[in-house]
Amino acid sequence: MNDGPMLQAKDLTVRFGGVVAVNRVSFDVRRGEVFTLIGPNGAGKTTVFNLISRIYQPTEGEIVYEGRPLTRVPPHRIASLGIARTFQNIELFEHATVLQNLLIGRHIHRASGVWSDLLFTSRVRAAERDTRRRVEEVIEFLDLQHHRDTMVAGLPYGVRKVVELARALATQPKLLLLDEPSSGLNVEETSDMAFWIQDIQNELGITVLMVEHDMTLVSRVSDRVLAMNQGEVLALGTPAQVQSHPGVIEAYLGTAEDTASLRSAA
Amino acid sequence: MSGIAQGCIYGLIALGFVLIYKATEAVSFAQGELMMLGAFVGLALLTALGFPFFIVVLATIAAMALFGIGLERVAIRPILGQPVFSIVMLTIGIGYVARGGVTMIPAIGTETHTLPVPYKDVVVPVGGVVLAVEQLVVIGATTVLCALLYLLFRYSKAGIAMRAASQNQLAAYYMGIPVRRLNGIVWGLAAMVAAVAGLLLAPITFVHANMGFIGLKAFPAAVVGGFGSLPGAIVGGLIIGVVESLSGFYLPEGFKDVAAYVVVLVMLMVKPNGLFGENLSKKV
Amino acid sequence: MRFVFKTTYDQDIRLAQHGGHLFWYGLLLLALLAAPALVSEYWLAQLTFILIYGVVGLGLMLLAGFTGLFSIGHAAFLGVGAYTEAVLAGMGWPFPLSVATAAALAASVGAIVGLPALRVKGIYLGIATLAFGFIVEEVFARWESVTGGNAGMVVPTLSMFGWRADTDQSFYYVCLAIAIGATLVVLNLLRSPTGRAFVAIRDSEISAQSMGIHLARYKTLSFMISAALAGVGGALYAHKIRFLSPEQFNIIHSIDLLLMVVIGGLGSVHGAFLGAIFLISMPQLIALGKDALPAPIGQAPGLQAVVYGLVLIGFVLFEPLGLYGRWLKLRAWFTLFPFYRRGMFKRQKAFTKSDRLR
Numbered sequence: 001m002n003d004g005p006m007l008q009a010k011d012l013t014v015r016f017g018g019v020v021a022v023n024r025v026s027f028d029v030r031r032g033e034v035f036t037l038i039g040p041n042g043a044g045k046t047t048v049f050n051l052i053s054r055i056y057q058p059t060e061g062e063i064v065y066e067g068r069p070l071t072r073v074p075p076h077r078i079a080s081l082g083i084a085r086t087f088q089n090i091e092l093f094e095h096a097t098v099l100q101n102l103l104i105g106r107h108i109h110r111a112s113g114v115w116s117d118l119l120f121t122s123r124v125r126a127a128e129r130d131t132r133r134r135v136e137e138v139i140e141f142l143d144l145q146h147h148r149d150t151m152v153a154g155l156p157y158g159v160r161k162v163v164e165l166a167r168a169l170a171t172q173p174k175l176l177l178l179d180e181p182s183s184g185l186n187v188e189e190t191s192d193m194a195f196w197i198q199d200i201q202n203e204l205g206i207t208v209l210m211v212e213h214d215m216t217l218v219s220r221v222s223d224r225v226l227a228m229n230q231g232e233v234l235a236l237g238t239p240a241q242v243q244s245h246p247g248v249i250e251a252y253l254g255t256a257e258d259t260a261s262l263r264s265a266a
Numbered sequence: 267m268s269g270i271a272q273g274c275i276y277g278l279i280a281l282g283f284v285l286i287y288k289a290t291e292a293v294s295f296a297q298g299e300l301m302m303l304g305a306f307v308g309l310a311l312l313t314a315l316g317f318p319f320f321i322v323v324l325a326t327i328a329a330m331a332l333f334g335i336g337l338e339r340v341a342i343r344p345i346l347g348q349p350v351f352s353i354v355m356l357t358i359g360i361g362y363v364a365r366g367g368v369t370m371i372p373a374i375g376t377e378t379h380t381l382p383v384p385y386k387d388v389v390v391p392v393g394g395v396v397l398a399v400e401q402l403v404v405i406g407a408t409t410v411l412c413a414l415l416y417l418l419f420r421y422s423k424a425g426i427a428m429r430a431a432s433q434n435q436l437a438a439y440y441m442g443i444p445v446r447r448l449n450g451i452v453w454g455l456a457a458m459v460a461a462v463a464g465l466l467l468a469p470i471t472f473v474h475a476n477m478g479f480i481g482l483k484a485f486p487a488a489v490v491g492g493f494g495s496l497p498g499a500i501v502g503g504l505i506i507g508v509v510e511s512l513s514g515f516y517l518p519e520g521f522k523d524v525a526a527y528v529v530v531l532v533m534l535m536v537k538p539n540g541l542f543g544e545n546l547s548k549k550v
Numbered sequence: 551m552r553f554v555f556k557t558t559y560d561q562d563i564r565l566a567q568h569g570g571h572l573f574w575y576g577l578l579l580l581a582l583l584a585a586p587a588l589v590s591e592y593w594l595a596q597l598t599f600i601l602i603y604g605v606v607g608l609g610l611m612l613l614a615g616f617t618g619l620f621s622i623g624h625a626a627f628l629g630v631g632a633y634t635e636a637v638l639a640g641m642g643w644p645f646p647l648s649v650a651t652a653a654a655l656a657a658s659v660g661a662i663v664g665l666p667a668l669r670v671k672g673i674y675l676g677i678a679t680l681a682f683g684f685i686v687e688e689v690f691a692r693w694e695s696v697t698g699g700n701a702g703m704v705v706p707t708l709s710m711f712g713w714r715a716d717t718d719q720s721f722y723y724v725c726l727a728i729a730i731g732a733t734l735v736v737l738n739l740l741r742s743p744t745g746r747a748f749v750a751i752r753d754s755e756i757s758a759q760s761m762g763i764h765l766a767r768y769k770t771l772s773f774m775i776s777a778a779l780a781g782v783g784g785a786l787y788a789h790k791i792r793f794l795s796p797e798q799f800n801i802i803h804s805i806d807l808l809l810m811v812v813i814g815g816l817g818s819v820h821g822a823f824l825g826a827i828f829l830i831s832m833p834q835l836i837a838l839g840k841d842a843l844p845a846p847i848g849q850a851p852g853l854q855a856v857v858y859g860l861v862l863i864g865f866v867l868f869e870p871l872g873l874y875g876r877w878l879k880l881r882a883w884f885t886l887f888p889f890y891r892r893g894m895f896k897r898q899k900a901f902t903k904s905d906r907l908r
Contacts, residue, residue, distance in 0.1 A: 053760055079762030091760075093753035095817065099562075104750045108762035110743035114771060117742035118735050124742055125563065131743075132559040171761065293673045344867050350672060351620055355812050356866040358805060362859025366852030475852065482801065485677045493673070524688045527681035531666070534678050538670045 004067060006031045006175060006207050007052070011061035014047055014231075021047045023231040024061070029175070034201050034208040036218050038242070039228035040251060045211040046088055047231075049177050052209075053078050053085050065175070080108045082174035086164045086181065088211075094153045098144060098163050101152060102135040105170030109134075135170055142166045142196065158189045165196070169204075176200065178210040182217050190217055197221045215243065227251070271401035271470075273507020274408040276526075277500035278463035279484035280491065281415070282456040284499040287488075289428040289452040292342065293350060296357040297460050298481015299364035304330045304461030305468045305477060306368060309381050323465060327458050334457025335450045342453065343446060361478065368475045381468035404466045411462060412500055415455075419496065428452060483510075486530035492540025501541060505529065565737055582726055586719040595790075596834070598722050600826045601729040602786045607810050607822030608736050609779030614808070615816040616740065617772040618752030619667055620676045623683020624807045626663070627777040629690055629799030630656045631784025633697050636705040636794055644710035645724075652785040653778040659686070660777025661770055668766045683804050690796035702795035705788045715789070725786055732779055736819060739775070748772055809858065813865050815872025824873040832858065 005028035014022040022044040029035045037045040050056045052063055054075040063070040065081060073081070093101050111127040139145055142162050147155060152163060161181065168176055181197070182190040194217055200206050201221075212218050218225060218239055225242040227234040235245040242248055282297040308326040311317050317325065341360060345352055419425035431438040431445045438445050464477070471477060487506045491498025506526045514522035533540065554561075554568050566572045586594055606628055614620050631652040638648035666678035690697050697703055708715040708724060715721040739745040747768045750758035759765060788794055806829060814825025836854055843853075869876050 055756070075759045076762055076764045079760060085760055087757070091754045091757040093750055093757065095753055096749055100746065100749070104746045104758075104761055104763075107743055107747060107750075112743065114744050114775075117739055117744040120738035120742060125560075128563045128742070129559045132562060136559075167757075167761070293676075341863060341867070348866075348870065351614075352866050352870060354620075354673070354676070355808070356863055358809075359859040359862030359866065362855045362862065364859075366855030366857075366859065369852035370856070482680070485680065489674060489677050520688055520692045524685050527684045530681050531678060531685075534666045534670055534674060538674060 005029060006066060007209065008064040009048065009051075009061070010064065012048065012051060012058050012063065013060040014044075014051065014056060015059045021231050022051070022058075025228070025231070025233055026061075027226050027233070027236060029207060029209055030223075031207055032201065032205065033223040034197060034210065034221050036210045036212050036222040036225045036239075037228060038212060038215075038218060038225055038248075039234070042230070043228040044231040045228055046179055048228075049085060049179055049209075049211060052083065052177060079171050079173075082172075083177065084168040084171045084173035084175070085177035086161075086168050086179055088179040088183070090157075090160050090164055092152045092160060092164055092167070095151065097149050097151055098147045098155070098166075099135065099139075099149060101163060101167050102138060102170045103131060105138075105167040106131045106135060108171060134172075138166050138169050141169070141199070157184050158186070161185060161189075161193075165193075169200070169206075173206060175207045175209060178208060178212075180211055180213065182212065182214045190214060193217070194220050219243070268401060269508040269511025270504060271404040271507070272511065273487075273504035274404045274500070275463050275467050275470075275480070275503070276484045276487045276506050277503025278408055278411070278459055278466070279481050280487035280499035280503050281412075281496060282459045282463075283484065284488050284491075284493060284496055285415075285452055285456045285459065288494055288496070289431060290342075290449050291350065292353040292357075294357040294456070295354055295481075296360040296364070297456065297484065298478030299361040300330065300334070300457050300460035300478075301464040301467065301481060302368070302473075302475065302477040303333070303364055304457075304464030305381065305473045306464075307461070308465045308468065309379055309473050312381065326465060327461050330457040330461035331454040334454040334460075337457070338450045338453035343449065365475050365478065378472045378474040381465070381473050404470075407462060407466055408500065411459065412497070415459075415496060424448065424451065483526045486526045486533075489530050489540055490533045492542040495540065495542035498540055498542035563741060565734075565741070579730075586722060591718060594718055594722055596830055598718070598725050598790060599830045600823070601722075601725040602783050602790060603807075603810065603826035603829055604823040605729050605732045605786070606780045606783035606807060607814065607826050608732050608819065609776040609783070610807055611811050611814075611816070611819065611822045612736060612739070612748070612779070613772050613776035614811060615818070615821065616745070616752060617748040617769065619664075619769060619772060620672075620808075621663070621679040621773075621776070621804075622676045622808065623663070623679040623681070623686070623801070623804050624776075624780060625799040625801075625803035626683045626686035627656045627660060627780035628784040628787065628803070628807075629686060629796070630659050630777075631781030632705075632788035632794055632799070633690060633703070633784075634781070635785035635788045636703055637696060639706045639708070639789075645708050645715075646710055649782055649785045653781045656781025656784065657774040657778040660773040660775075663777070664770045664773030667769045667773065680801070680804075683801060687796055687800055690799065697794070697796070700796060702793055705792050705794060708789045721789065725790075728782060728786065732782065733819065736779075740819070744768070744771070809862055813862065813872055815874030818872075818874040820877070821872055821874045824877070828873065832861075 007029040009025055009027050012022050012025045013020070025044070025048060027035075037048065039045055047056065051058050052065075052070070054070065054073055058071075065083070070078075093104065096104075109131070112121070112124045116124050139148060142165065144159075144162060144166055147159055147163070152160065155163070161184065165178070165181065168178075178197070181193050185193060197208060197210070198221055201208060208221075210218075210222070222239050224237065225239050226236050227242050227245065227248045229247075229251040234247045234251060235242045237245075279297050279301055282300070283294050286292055286294045304326055307329050308322055311322045311325055312319065337360070341356060342353070345356060419429070427438070427443045428448055428451075430441065431443055431448055467477070467480070471480070483506060484503065487502035488499050489502070490505055491500070491502030506529060509529055510522055510525045513525040517525075556562060561567065566575065581588075582597075585597055589597070606624075609627070610621065610624050613624075634652040634655050635648050638651060639645070643651075663679060663682045667675050670678065691700050693699070694701075708721060715724050739748075747758065747763045750761060750763055751765060751768055751772075755765060791798075810825035810829045811821060812825075813828050814823070815821030833854060836857055840853070865872060871878070
């Protein structure tokens with residue numbers, strides 16, 4: 001168990017042609033904390049996520065996870081390192097039930113190869129029972145019992161976000177990347193989400209790295225916040241510190257002159 | 267030379283599917299059969315009704331355009347929005363019906379017919395080489411057609427609208443683009459192109475119900491050129507035509523038939539997006 | 551209406567989910583076992599073909615219906631299996647050994663055909679498989695020393711360790727045994743992590759990767775298993791028709807296989823067999839109905855093509871879930887009567903987003 005930060009981003013830079021999506025971004029995520037990335041649209045937050053889950057390759061800089069660099073790890077090996085993520089636009093398996101989606105989440109913990117699967121040996125059966133039991137734990141944690149056998153394609157948006165979260169939890173991660181967990185959710189659902197994020201941190205001991213726009217949620221659950229704008233780091237600190245940072249206010253609301261003119265017009 | 271002419275035909279058929287693909291992202295396996303129908307319509311007009319050749323060409327193109335629009339309305343429109351594979355199967359089904367249906371017309375049956383074109387068997391000596399006018403006509407017609415289509419897509423509102431609709435149908439609807447009507451026009455265009463290909467091919471291979479199978483070689487042409495690219499389709503067709511003709515000449519028997527397919531496999535491994543293709547990936 | 555109350559995880563995992571399943575499938579099994587005694591020789595031959603095509607269909611269903619990889623040249627694998635079996639049986643190899651080799655060889659060809667799948671998707675993959683289909687057919691025609699080329703090749707009777715399946719009945723039982731085995735293998739696969747990985751790849755490659763699924767490995771695996779099943783089917787096919795020639799494995803045959811799984815119902819195991827039943831019985835039905843039609847239509851050689859085309863179009867337009875989907879709706883109607891509502895299985899009308907950005 002090392003004492004260093006769980007995840008370190010060092011001078012991450014990504015260029016797509018002439019566009020610099022991420023520019024020398026550095027931050028640390030400490031074990032057990034809830035760390036949130038905020039910033040206006042296009043700030044590069046999801047790009048950072050995609051760098052961590054190895055969908056993109058950084059042009060410069062590196063990411064170190066638990067002391068080991070992620071630079072050469074192929075995308076499908078990320079899950080077995082203990083990193084799980086949800087997607088902004090929900091990437092669930094539409095033509096499968098909620099249960100099947102979660103069972104797929106247990107893939108990295110499978111105990112059998114193709115040949116035993118073909119024959120469905122007793123070892124495979126025992127592994128299936130175990131998988132089923134663990135998935136049931138996640139279902140219970142997120143109250144999805146009602147939807148267990150429903151096809152994902154038929155579920156409302158709010159439930160699908162929860163299923164996406166459940167699937168990520170089913171992989172038994174150490175680090176959970178949540179991409180805009182509350183987008184599209186109403187007040188009640190967002191409140192549920194806040195409780196769950198806290199439970200994930202406290203009961204399951206999982207470190208959470210989050211991208212979020214809803215400031216109430218951010219203040220409620222985050223330990224530290226990183227504000228980004230146009231691919232660069234603006235501020236880093238507690239939610240209160242970052243929200244009162246002048247650069248952050250300017251990025252979101254415009255300069256003091258702009259807000260003054262808004263106030264006088266209103 | 268014949269390789270180039272053959273290549274033009276493949277290119278024209280490939281142009282038809284790339285048109286449909288660009289506009290609606292549907293892949294149509296029925297282009298070969300549309301070509302066959304075009305050839306038969308031409309045959310009917312020429313022999314049964316005795317129209318002069320030039321009129322026949324225009325009439326066939328017009329008739330097939332209408333057929334294409336009609337086909338889209340009846341068969342393709344209802345499945346707007348379904349996965350690509352369904353559309354592929356649908357067009358395969360249409361192909362089957364066209365093939366079988368044509369043989370049911372008593373005058374046609376399963377025999378081979380000749381299309382009496384005015385320039386058949388005419389040869390022209392150009393610089394020390396004797397060229398068949400048939401093939402020159404093919405190349406010439408293809409060039410003219412491509413020029414017309416280029417102008418259409420580049421400069422006309424319809425062309426730009428089609429490109430918008432091909433990327434995101436829902437957004438195009440919201441922008442006021444009459445997506446459904448456009449789709450009809452695209453199919454009409456594709457059918458017209460197929461008809462031209464049919465009339466051009468008829469003197470070379472004769473007119474018969476299984477003529478459409480040549481259409482299968484047009485897929486490699488489209489892939490080599492890059493599936494979303496119109497000029498690519500023609501270039502791809504030319505490449506396939508020339509490679510085929512050269513392999514028939516230099517390589518042992520049998521290679522000629524598979525040359526097209528070997529080329530496409532090489533292309534897919536080396537440059538999957540084709541020569542002029544687009545390189546898009548999903549943003550998550 | 552049946553409510554299934556589950557008290558153990560095993561009930562979720564089991565193949566037969568409740569007593570009804572056991573009963574009806576048991577009945578089916580008994581009927582199939584008794585078939586030689588119940589039906590005429592002609593229908594037994596048809597049934598044998600259904601079993602053979604069912605096995606091939608299982609393979610294609612696994613690849614196209616469950617992994618989402620469309621193979622338009624699948625008859626090539628059928629051919630590899632058929633010719634391998636013919637050659638090895640001709641050399642005196644016992645059936646279990648020769649069919650295993652046929653499957654293995656087909657699987658290796660499958661791995662090669664699957665290589666483009668690792669780089670390209672969707673229609674490009676379809677065209678790559680189409681290309682392979684043509685190339686393999688040409689290889690069968692040219693490699694005369696092994697396959698007899700266009701002149702064809704005679705296939706000896708199925709034999710192993712002294713026993714010969716030289717009657718229709720004995721051959722039928724061999725096919726039945728293999729069909730049941732293949733079905734169980736595919737069902738096992740689908741309820742295990744490997745099968746789930748296939749479904750994941752079909753529905754969202756990016757998520758599948760983030761769940762730890764190695765795309766290249768599983769896609770290749772899917773191709774190999776699918777090709778192996780087609781190879782086994784091909785071996786049986788060889789013995790059934792007794793004479794092989796390259797044009798039996800052409801593009802038309804590949805499209806027939808696709809037709810079979812689409813009409814049967816993509817994404818269901820039942821679909822493979824329902825599709826096989828359709829494929830084999832259609833020509834019979836057409837032959838029966840021929841005389842009822844006016845002469846120019848009924849006697850035309852293109853009638854079969856037209857009917858196939860119309861049925862295919864009909865299913866794509868009106869019943870995208872295939873025969874199995876229609877069966878599910880029928881069953882729902884009966885069990886829920888009179889509460890069945892027309893919209894119960896309605897698929898949400900979606901506007902396609904560009905597949906190129908997928």
